[in-house]
Amino acid sequence: xxxxxxxxxxxxxxxxxxxxxxxxxxxxxxxxxxxxxxxxxxxxxxxxxxxxxxxxxxxxxxxxxxxxxxxxxxxxxxxxxxxxxxxxxxxxxxxxxxxxxxxxxxxxxxxxxxxxxxxxxxxxxxxxxxxxxxxxxxxxxxxxxxxxxxxxxxxxxxxxxxxxxxxxxxxxxxxxxxxxxxxxxxxxxxxxxxxxxxxxxxxxxxxxxxxxxxxxxxxxxxxxxxxxxxxxxxxxxxxxxxxxxxxxxxxxxxxxxxxxxxxxxxxxxxx
Amino acid sequence: xxxxxxxxxxxxxxxxxxxxxxxxxxxxxxxxxxxxxxxxxxxxxxxxxxxxxxxxxxxxxxxxxxxxxxxxxxxxxxxxxxxxxxxxxxxxxxxxxxxxxxxxxxxxxxxxxxxxxxxxxxxxxxxxxxxxxxxxxxxxxxxxxxxxxxxxxxxxxxxxxxxxxxxxxxxxxxxxxxxxxxxxxxxxxxxxxxxxxxxxxxxxxxxxxxxxxxxxxxxxxxxxxxxxxxxxxxxxxxxxxxxxxxxxxxxxxxxxxxxxxxxxxxxxxxxxxxxxxxxxxxxxxxxxxxxxxxxxx
Numbered sequence: 001x002x003x004x005x006x007x008x009x010x011x012x013x014x015x016x017x018x019x020x021x022x023x024x025x026x027x028x029x030x031x032x033x034x035x036x037x038x039x040x041x042x043x044x045x046x047x048x049x050x051x052x053x054x055x056x057x058x059x060x061x062x063x064x065x066x067x068x069x070x071x072x073x074x075x076x077x078x079x080x081x082x083x084x085x086x087x088x089x090x091x092x093x094x095x096x097x098x099x100x101x102x103x104x105x106x107x108x109x110x111x112x113x114x115x116x117x118x119x120x121x122x123x124x125x126x127x128x129x130x131x132x133x134x135x136x137x138x139x140x141x142x143x144x145x146x147x148x149x150x151x152x153x154x155x156x157x158x159x160x161x162x163x164x165x166x167x168x169x170x171x172x173x174x175x176x177x178x179x180x181x182x183x184x185x186x187x188x189x190x191x192x193x194x195x196x197x198x199x200x201x202x203x204x205x206x207x208x209x210x211x212x213x214x215x216x217x218x219x220x221x222x223x224x225x226x227x228x229x230x231x232x233x234x235x236x237x238x239x240x241x242x243x244x245x246x247x248x249x250x251x252x253x254x255x256x257x258x259x260x261x262x263x264x265x266x267x268x269x270x271x
Numbered sequence: 272x273x274x275x276x277x278x279x280x281x282x283x284x285x286x287x288x289x290x291x292x293x294x295x296x297x298x299x300x301x302x303x304x305x306x307x308x309x310x311x312x313x314x315x316x317x318x319x320x321x322x323x324x325x326x327x328x329x330x331x332x333x334x335x336x337x338x339x340x341x342x343x344x345x346x347x348x349x350x351x352x353x354x355x356x357x358x359x360x361x362x363x364x365x366x367x368x369x370x371x372x373x374x375x376x377x378x379x380x381x382x383x384x385x386x387x388x389x390x391x392x393x394x395x396x397x398x399x400x401x402x403x404x405x406x407x408x409x410x411x412x413x414x415x416x417x418x419x420x421x422x423x424x425x426x427x428x429x430x431x432x433x434x435x436x437x438x439x440x441x442x443x444x445x446x447x448x449x450x451x452x453x454x455x456x457x458x459x460x461x462x463x464x465x466x467x468x469x470x471x472x473x474x475x476x477x478x479x480x481x482x483x484x485x486x487x488x489x490x491x492x493x494x495x496x497x498x499x500x501x502x503x504x505x506x507x508x509x510x511x512x513x514x515x516x517x518x519x520x521x522x523x524x525x526x527x528x529x530x531x532x533x534x535x536x537x538x539x540x541x542x543x544x545x546x547x548x549x550x551x552x553x554x555x556x557x558x559x560x561x562x563x564x565x566x567x568x
Contacts, residue, residue, distance in 0.1 A: 001377065008375040015370065016385040019443070023392065025411060026400045040409045041417075084294055087287035096277070097284030103292065110299065114504060116525060117549045118302025120532045120542050121309050125302060127319075143294035168276070174283030203393045205507045206525075210533055221395035225511050228399045235403055242396035253391040257384055260391070264448070265455050 023250075030054070030240035037235045053240035061237075063244060065216060066223040070202055073135055073219060077142040077201040078194045084143050086190065089152025090182055094164060095174070111146045116206070123210055137211040138219070142201060148193050151263060155189040156182070192263030195256050199249050220245040309542035316536040332543035342544070344519050345527035348434070352523065353502040353555070356438045360498050361491070363442055364449030371450065372457045383454070387447035394444065398511035401440045402427065405512075412439075427513050430520035437508050437521055445501065449494045456490035457483070492563055499559070500552050524548045 001009070029037045031049040057063040091097070092104060122141070123132070131137040159182065167177045183190075205221045212218055218226070224241050231237065253260055310332055317324040336342045370376070371383050389397065404411045405426035416422040426436040460483055468478045506529065509521040515530075522530075524544065532541030 002375070005375045005377055008370070008373050009377045012370055012373075012376055012382040015367065016382050019386050019389060019447075021411070022397065022400050022404055022443070023388070025404070026397075029403075037403070038406075038409050041414050042409045042411055084291045088291035091284045091287035095280050095284035095287070097281040100284065103288065107295075110295065113299075113303055114500065114549065114552065115299070116504060116528070117545045118299065118304075118306050120302075120528075120538050120545065121305035122298060122302035123532075124309075124314075124538065125298075125305075140294075140298050144291075144297075144299040146295060146299075149291060174279060174287075178287070199391055203391075203395075205395050205510075206529070210529075221393055221507075224399060225395050225507075228402070228511060229514070232402075238399055238403070242393075242399050246393040246396040250388065250392055253388070254384070257387075261387070261451060264451055 023246075026239050026242050026246075029236055030243045032236045032239075034234070034236055037239070053237045054244070056237055057240055057244065061223075061227060061241070063220075063223065063241065066218050066220045067244065069135075069217060070220040073138050073208075074198050074201040076135065077139050078198045080139060081142045081145050081148055081197040082190065082194060085145050085148035085193070086152050086183075086186070087178060089149045090156050090178055090186075092149065093153040093156035094159065094161070094182075107146050107149065111150070115141065119207070119210065126211065132211055133213050133217065135217070138208050141207060142197060145197065148197070151193055151196075152186065152189060155186060159185060188259065189263065191256065192259040195252070195260050196263060199253065199260075202249050306542045306545050309539055310546050312539045314537075314539040314542075319536060319538070328539075332540045333547070336540065336543055336547070341519065341522070342527060345522045345524050348520065348522055349503055349505070349524045349551075351434055352438065352441075352505060353499055355434070356441060356502045357495060357498045359438060360442050360446055360449060360502075361494055363446040364494060365453050365487075365491075367446055367450040368453030368457055372454055383451075386450060389444050390447040392444070394507045395511055397444060398440065398508055401443075402512045405436050428517055430518045433513055433517060433520045437505070437512060440512070441502075441505065441508060445498070449498065452494055453487060453490050456487040460486040492559070496556050496559060499555050503548060503552050503555075524551070 025044070028045055030053055031051070032043070032046040032053075033048065033050055034052070036043060036047065092100060126132050126137050126140065131140065163181060164177055167181050172180070202219075203221065204219075205225070208219045208222050209225070212222060215223075215226075224238075224245050227241055228238055311327060311329060312318075313326050313328045313331075315324075367386055371379060371386065376382070405413075407413060407423050407425045407428065410426070412426065413423040416424065424432050426432045465478060465482050468482050473481070503523075504525055505523045506525040509515055509523055509526050510529075513521045515522040515526055525548065528541050528544040528548065531537050531544055
């Protein structure tokens with residue numbers, strides 16, 4: 001390595017270390033003995049690593065329930081979002097039908113409106129529908145994913161029209177074309193969209209906090225926020241809880257990072 | 272042949288987009304517009320029990336809010352986050368992008384993914400972690416400040432330090448996302464142009480100003496608009512790290528809306544806060560677009 005390369009790469013390594021430090025410390029402190037982390041200067045590694053904090057979370061805090069809730073809700077949100085947004089994105093890109101241009105303009109305007117604006121009326125609406133304090137109530141906002149529609153539409157625009165015309169000449173119905181010809185070519189963007197929704201739903205806090213009042217239905221972030229208000233002094237247990245909450249999505253991102261970053265770019269260029 | 276084809280396409284087009292459009296209408300557009308209506312009523316816990324207690328009160332919610340010092344406190348706190356947080360995040364993101372884009376950098380993908388990672392972590396979980404990092408006696412932040420003989424600072428316990436503390440956390444959490452947008456823009460800078468400027472003896476600053484900045488100007492606009500909007504929408508950060516304290520110093524507009532709506536059940540007043548928040552975001556974004564357009568001319 002040339003000296004210049006060493007200098008630049010060394011600088012990047014330092015920045016990366018500082019960026020990763022909070023996450024590394026979280027993992028390290030989650031294995032410490034009770035009370036060990038609360039010392040000055042702060043210990044960086046556990047003196048005798050223990051799994052007791054994790055055991056306590058599952059035994060006394062019932063974190064298994066919240067983990068289960070988060071898994072079920074995020075998986076359902078992902079499936080529903082795909083079912084709702086993919087056909088719409090394809091139709092807006094490739095099918096000529098009256099009203100299409102109007103719909104697109106309305107969606108462009110709507111994507112600029114932050115979701116929190118309608119949060120209180122949405123709560124009342126779901127209360128009226130009897131969906132407050134249920135999985136369904138948490139899932140509802142994920143059905144209305146405008147960003148996903150645009151992401152799919154963007155990707156569909158690149159599909160050659162001849163492919164569709166050829167299938168039509170063979171007598172395939174419009175839905176058969178979507179299922180057997182379009183969907184396979186969309187595979188990469190479907191992974192991207194699924195990843196976005198899963199991570200977004202898993203990390204979401206304000207909406208589940210509002211819509212869920214029954215503790216047994218809490219997702220991990222809602223439960224963790226409640227723990228950290230009640231048991232702030234149990235630092236090591238809170239770190240283990242943070243690990244359980246964030247490690248699944250962090251690993252998922254690391255494994256599928258190419259899909260995530262590609263999608264982020266095509267999405268932001270669009271905006 | 273052509274006519275039935277068009278009919279089939281129209282039918283399929285509507286059938287395929289109908290579920291998504293219905294969901295967007297029901298769960299996004301209707302609530303957004305209903306906020307406007309709700310903000311003109313005195314919807315409270317009594318109306319929640321029985322809709323006959325609901326009354327139309329015109330703009331009184333807005334008038335009350337504008338006379339409420341707690342609302343102004345929340346508004347000014349959010350304005351502070353926008354004013355100080357936006358340059359911090361945009362600056363950090365651009366610096367990180369320049370570093371990752373540097374032509375002498377080795378193992379680029381590794382550094383890129385590490386710097387991006389905080390963005391995908393769960394906000395609540397990392398806020399809990401940072402709450403301990405900011406601990407006055409045994410937090411990592413004060414320990415490091417100790418190396419350069421600074422502090423200790425009571426980050427989350429003093430009204431003056433709580434804002435910088437939350438902004439530091441927000442910057443750490445989000446700079447990776449904006450860095451990716453900047454990186455995409457930097458890739459569009461023509462290498463030949465940069466090389467030519469270098470051969471012509473242009474210094475580092477000169478190249479940054481005349482070659483790189485013009486190319487990434489649209490990315491700056493995008494990142495700034497996105498960051499301002501997100502700075503207006505801070506909620507989980509104060510909820511987890513400070514519970515709005517100390518002395519209300521970290522209550523944001525959204526936090527105020529949450530408490531107004533779901534702690535005190537003043538849903539009419541809460542909806543008015545939501546409408547005002549939306550107007551703030553619109554206004555700032557519009558002003559920025561106008562400024563940019565004037566500068567381009």
